[in-house]
Structures are given as C-alpha cells and as structure tokens.
Amino acid sequence: MNNNNSIPPTPASPKPVAPVSEHTAGFSGYFPTWCPGCGNFGIWQALKMTFNKMKFDPDRLSIVFGIGCSGNMNDFLWANSFHALHGRAIPNAIGIKIANHDLPVVVIVGDGDCYGEGGNHFLHAARGNHDITVIVHDNRVYGLTTGQVAPTASQGFKSKSTPQGIIEVPVNPIALAVSQGATFVAQGFSGDMNQLVELIEKGVAHKGFSLVNIFQPCVTFNQINSYNWYRDRIYKLTSENHNPRDLNSAWQKSQEVTEKIPLGVVYDVDRPTYTDSLPQLSGKPLLDSALNIDLAQFINDFV
Numbered sequence: 001m002n003n004n005n006s007i008p009p010t011p012a013s014p015k016p017v018a019p020v021s022e023h024t025a026g027f028s029g030y031f032p033t034w035c036p037g038c039g040n041f042g043i044w045q046a047l048k049m050t051f052n053k054m055k056f057d058p059d060r061l062s063i064v065f066g067i068g069c070s071g072n073m074n075d076f077l078w079a080n081s082f083h084a085l086h087g088r089a090i091p092n093a094i095g096i097k098i099a100n101h102d103l104p105v106v107v108i109v110g111d112g113d114c115y116g117e118g119g120n121h122f123l124h125a126a127r128g129n130h131d132i133t134v135i136v137h138d139n140r141v142y143g144l145t146t147g148q149v150a151p152t153a154s155q156g157f158k159s160k161s162t163p164q165g166i167i168e169v170p171v172n173p174i175a176l177a178v179s180q181g182a183t184f185v186a187q188g189f190s191g192d193m194n195q196l197v198e199l200i201e202k203g204v205a206h207k208g209f210s211l212v213n214i215f216q217p218c219v220t221f222n223q224i225n226s227y228n229w230y231r232d233r234i235y236k237l238t239s240e241n242h243n244p245r246d247l248n249s250a251w252q253k254s255q256e257v258t259e260k261i262p263l264g265v266v267y268d269v270d271r272p273t274y275t276d277s278l279p280q281l282s283g284k285p286l287l288d289s290a291l292n293i294d295l296a297q298f299i300n301d302f303v
C-alpha cells in the first residue's frame with residue numbers, strides 16, 4: 001500500500017475580512033488556510049451556494065462546527081455559529097434546536113469528530129429524529145492532528161497512529177445512519193459541487209435528522225483515497241436504480257463501499273421529529289416562552 005505521508009505546506013496567511021455586505025451576501029469569512037487542493041474547498045463553496053440559493057439570512061441560521069480542519073470553517077463561513085468541543089457538535093446543535101425549533105440548525109464536522117469521539121451522539125440524534133442536518137467531511141483521517149486514522153479509514157490503512165495498518169473494519173456512515181433511525185441519508189463528493197448543492201439543500205429542507213456524508217480528499221495525509229480513487233468508483237443514484245423510500249433498497253446501497261460507491265439520496269422517509277413530539281413546544285419556541293419559575297427560590301433550593 002502506497003501511503004507516503006508528507007509534511008503539510010505552510011498555510012497561506014488569512015486574507016483580511018471582506019466588507020459586511022459582501023459577507024452577508026456570500027456567507028464568506030476569512031479566506032481558508034486549508035492545504036491547496038483540499039476537498040474542503042468544494043464543500044465550503046457548496047455550502048455558501050446552497051445557503052444563498054435557499055435565501056438564508058446568516059443571522060437566522062445556526063451552524064455548529066466540530067474541531068478539525070473541517071471545523072476550521074468556523075472562521076471561513078460567515079453565519080451565526082458555534083465552535084464546539086471535538087465530538088460534541090451534535091449535542092450542542094440539539095440544544096440549540098430545542099431552545100429555538102424555528103431555526104435551521106446545521107452541523108459541520110469531520111469523520112473523526114462525528115463517527116469517533118462523537119459517535120454516540122450521532123446515533124442518539126438519529127434515533128431521536130432531531131431536526132438537524134449533519135454535514136460530514138469524510139476524509140478517512142484526522143487531518144488537523146496531522147494524519148492519524150479516522151473511523152472511516154479502510155482496513156489496513158497505514159498512518160502515523162497505525163504504522164502496520166489499521167486492524168478494525170471501517171465505520172459505514174450510511175448503514176449506521178439508516179439502521180439507527182435517520183430519516184434522510186445522502187452521500188456526496190467534494191469534487192461534484194452541483195450535486196453537493198442539491199444534496200445539502202434537500203438535507204437542510206428535510207424535517208428530521210439528516211446526514212450528508214461527503215467524500216473529501218485530504219491531499220496531504222491520505223494518498224490513497226484521492227480524487228481519482230473516488231472518480232473510479234462513484235456512480236449516481238437515479239429513480240431507475242434506487243427508491244430512497246424503500247428501506248431494503250437503502251440498506252443494499254449502504255453496503256456498496258468498495259468497487260462501486262453510490263452518490264445521491266440513499267434514504268428519505270417521514271417520521272415525527274423530536275421537537276414536534278414535545279407538547280411544551282407546540283405553541284411557540286422555548287426561547288419565546290415565559291420562564292414560569294421563581295428564580296430566587298430555585299437558586300435558594302439548589303445552590
């Protein structure tokens with residue numbers, strides 16, 4: 001296996017922040033410090049294009065970032081956002097959604113963050129059908145910490161943390177999401193921006209827990225899963241070859257992970273969301289509700 005890791009190039013200095021009006025129009029923050037050629041650029045552009053297409057106001061959209069090269073987008077995407085602890089982006093997003101369920105909530109995380117340290121949060125968010133959209137930068141490595149294996153790494157992948165090759169079989173994000181109750185599951189590729197915009201828009205518009213797992217080549221620490229590696233394997237799901245409302249068909253597609261890999265909407269069904277199932281929230285968001293407790297008494301009782 002050819003896995004010659006190299007030292008990452010020195011990142012370019014951030015460019016000055018653009019004027020406020022430009023920010024608002026384009027969701028653009030600082031120019032990214034990612035390595036030239038990184039797949040994160042395609043995801044960044046697709047997100048900005050999607051939010052503009054959906055006519056979102058950066059102030060009326062909540063984005064929660066994890067920690068990683070992916071999470072560094074917190075500085076590069078201009079929106080109402082929160083940079084959470086590694087592995088803890090999803091529970092923060094759930095909290096925001098419960099506090100204000102009128103707000104679209106998007107989570108932007110790495111594969112290590114979402115399927116590794118935050119893996120438990122991922123499956124409980126899916127089974128709760130929490131109405132958030134999780135966008136995963138799946139580069140099969142820990143990019144920010146310089147190239148250790150991530151849970152999605154192919155078995156045998158050699159890295160700084162697995163010099164003899166990783167022993168475990170990879171997490172299958174699509175199968176995991178489908179089996180744990182996610183109601184919208186899609187897969188994209190950072191080299192196909194048009195399809196990414198379509199998938200992210202559908203994911204954000206979906207009512208319920210949505211996952212968009214995105215293949216994102218890490219050109220510095222993963223010499224195996226390159227743009228060409230994906231291009232040799234990916235194909236698009238169509239209404240002729242797949243019915244996303246059929247669980248059996250979705251499960252079959254989720255098992256295609258080696259020779260041919262599907263891109264598109266794998267699963268799309270309806271189920272009441274967590275916040276829709278809370279009678280306390282049926283009138284208005286928690287944020288707008290009166291706090292019917294005596295705070296002084298509360299503090300006296302518990303502090």
Ligand SMILES: Cc1ncc(C[n+]2csc(CCOP(=O)(O)OP(=O)(O)O)c2C)c(N)n1
Pocket residue numbers: 066067068069070071085086087109110111112113114117137139141142143144145150
């Ligand atoms: C609680 C905690 N655990 C571990 C770390 C160290 N850490 C920072 S980023 C990272 C992995 C990043 O990998 P991934 O989530 O795949 O994001 P990528 O950099 O590949 O986009 C780790 C382990 C941390 N900062 N905080």
Ligand code: SF4
Pocket residue numbers: 008033034035037038039040069070139143144217218219220221
């Ligand atoms: S994910 Fe890889 S290529 Fe992208 S910025 Fe991080 S180290 Fe560089």
Ligand SMILES: [Mg+2]
Pocket residue numbers: 068110111112137138139140141142143150
């Ligand atoms: Mg990663």
